[in-house]
Amino acid sequence: MSFSFADVDSVRKGLSDVQYLADEGIAGVVYLAERLQKPVLVEGPAGTGKTQLAKSVAEATGARLIRLQCYEGLDESKALYEWNYKKQLLRIQAERQGEDPEGDGMWQQIEDDLFSEEFLLTRPLLEAIRAAEPVVLLIDEVDRVEIETEALLLEILSDYQVSIPELGTVAASQIPLVFLTSNNTRELSEALKRRCLFLHIDYPDLDREKEIVLAKVPGVGESLADQVARIVRSVRQIELKKAPSVSETLDWARTLVLLGVEHIDADTAAETVNILLKYRSDIEKALKEFASSDEDFAAPVAAS
């Protein structure tokens, strides 16, 4: 078995070549996932690049990305496979018109035909298993499905196979790299967690965020990126309903570049803060917070 990554550093390099800046933890877990052939459960606040990680890994390894978006009410026929009912009907009718099947043997043959791969509609999970080329399977927002539906994933996650009653077990010809993302709106089942490697992606630290801004926003200057990252870090320290995510940081930086801002002062920040924060109460709080620092520290300035 050949691996796409020789060591942890090469994961990092590979990802940074496709503009995804991984920290030590992310790179380490991706590396292990490939070595141990285990799925990765990625958890963390919204907009920290969980989905992007899967996409970037696919891009870096040159694998095909197969994506299963989870939602409430997702079932087998949408996730695994479905029999092509209409085509099956047509097949039966065609048989009837051709010749009148008298004997039982004829019927047996039709039945075998009906449940052959020809009439199987593959859905993302089965497709990932059956693919001949390397595949990255992304199961997005797995916390949205009901806890009962989670069980559907267990067989594929632990054994990389799908059992179809009429056909038997379809085992993977190659082991796909699987990423599950979760926004943590509910506790996932123990069974699911046990089968996965766990990766928590938090907001990046100052330096990494700055690098991300530099890498992703064309035309941004070094000093502006630095300022953006620092302001965002300070904003995240305030208790907010929704702290700014990385994607919002990037949007903000792009806006500032478009506006031709080179140095962020209080007014610019106040005018554009609605890109960073999405709740009225959060915006008010942040503005208040930054304005009030004035009063707090005015005294020492005067004294010195």
Next chain:
Amino acid sequence: MKVEPATSPLLALLAGFISELRAAGLPVSLTENLDAMEAIQHIPIEDRDAFKYALAATLVKNHAHWRAFETVFEVYFSLRGAEYDLIDGEWPEGMDLSDFVDGLDGQQRRQGGGGGEAMSAEQLAEMLFQALMRGDDALMRAIARQAVQRYAGMEPGRPVGGTYYLYRTLRNLDLDGVLERLMDQARQDAPGDLTPLEERLERDEFEARVDQLRKEVEAEIRRRLVADRGVEAMAKTLRKPLPEDVDFMHASREEMMALRRAIYPLTRKLAVRLARKRRHGRKGPLDFRNTMRHSLSYGGVPAEPKFRYPRPAKPEIMVVADVSGSVAAFARFTLHLVYAISNQFSKVRSFVFIDGLDEVTSFFEGVDDIGEAVHRVNAEADVVWVDGHSDYGHAFEVFWERYGKDVGPKTTVMILGDARNNYHASQAWILKEIEHRARKVFWLNPEPGAYWDTGDSIVSEYGVHCDGVFEVRNLRQLEGFVENLV
């Protein structure tokens, strides 16, 4: 992959590590244990970070447990890796210190890169200042080491906790003073006056660095303690409850912060779960009339049973909370949780008391930031009548007099408090009256069950008039209770 029997010291160490994780409350299963052993075979052990993340990915499946993991990891593996060796009185080799001491006067300038003992306290302070100013991690680590060695006064075998040493070291470093000095320096270096925004950013930056230093100091103390006392003993003393198990009444400031952070995701999860439960709730009882009507189309055979559409009644909630000293935190969390899921109730009213009682419902109306509202409750509610010591009897009297008429058959009354009445009259008859009128009366007590009815606690005197008295000491218990309430 075959795992060799525990011949290697590493595997033995890992076994100890995992049993310590379990002792700290992390649910580590056997498969996860095996995964960890397999994982570390793919990672060069010299790479301490990669090693740490490999263990974390296989063993820790809940981010709230990360801190506990980190602590245990540090204790077990802190002495491994060359850069973490204990060095007494020596600066790491190859570190050129001369440019750091330029700020000192010539006489005090040290000769070469020798031992730190030769350095005076002022020099150390100056270097600390420089290190923080430049954000130099390696130097900060070295200084942390020096400071611990110099100030903590650690003696082998002394049965003192790490916090004591930490306190001694930090007191001598005077980090608050250093922070102010850093800010002054920043103000001087700036071309013009700093705007409030810039001030704030500078301060956050320096605070982050100071925090980093504090962590280094803490880690250094831990390393030394581990070397002194051994791994198991140290892990045991450092064992801390997980956030959901932290006792409300005895939470430290740091734990309180963790709790506050934990409560928001928890309420969100609870709300999602409850909404889902309501939507996918089981069918109601058999609707006999409807079934009969449909049976006509099957010739009188009730082949298709019809069920009543479930309409679970939304209860009306009245929260009556003691907000005096020790139980205030508990009241805060409960109010927070109840209001976060207030759409599950037809109406929520809240009252707070110490020895007087005040309605605080209005603070929560039309506010989307519950934390802010809870904060206002603490600051603005008029709850003191005489002396500001809990008086349940009088509080209940006021409640009965002013709001007693609003308690009806749909109302669920939740009383929060430890029932420590300071030997005042209990006025338990009021609770009896309330119980008659209300649908349910629940008492939530943040004290451990063993302390009930000791001293001035009169839980059972009130308890006989309640439909249930519950011990709610931590978030886990609180969540469980609130979920059952709906």
